[in-house]
Amino acid sequence: IVIDPGHGGKDPGAMAFGLKEKDIVLKISKKVAALLKEKSRYEVVLTRTRDVFLPLEERTAIANANKSDLFISIHTNAHSDRAKSGIETYFLNLATDAGAMRVAAFENATSTHNIGELQDILTTLMKKSKIDESTRLARFVHTNLVTGLGQHYKPRDLGVKQAPFYVLLGAQMPAVLAEISFITNPEEAKLLQNEAHLNKIA
Secondary structure: OEEEEOOEOOEOOOEEOOEEHHHHHHHHHHHHHHHHHHHHOOOOEEOOOOOOOOOHHHHHHHHHHOOOOOEEEEEEEOOOOOOOOOEEEEEEOOOOOHHHHHHHHHHOOOOOOOHHHHHHHHHHHOOOOOHHHHHHHHHHHHHHHHHHHOOOOOOOEEEEEEEOOHHHOOOOOOEEEEEEEEOOOHHHHHHOOOHHHHHHHO
């Protein structure tokens, strides 16, 4: 299983309340990797283990080189409306709504490709991709995130969505991107600084 902590190095990701997405997702990713190794004895690879910049293209290349069975990219969400909160999980496909497109555009910002090119590449790849398996993986990850946190903090369930994320493109295995909280929401940002909460997300 390849766990991909989003952003890193010169790319901080979303920032709010003195927090940087790249730091939070690295912390959570390390916790996820440890749990998968210790409890379930899975072989786990992290695309980055420290604060380094990694091009989006390289992330799935790592998963493919390791002949990985699953690829999970971990991110925090952001919005100009600070009231927005919750969890959403994505799999690779053409976007079905403006909100999904907004999130994809933000996460694709460091790619050298523009969103139009991406739609074209994607259309070509659709026939070969693991959409069914990725949909199932996204639902599994999403359901467990929402219900797992529900006992202590009831997150808004924003659902499983599809969008053209460059980081998922080229994955030869089921691949999903989890937006685990809104770093721009005051309540969720506070929770993201709480070790016990991060353990629950993991």
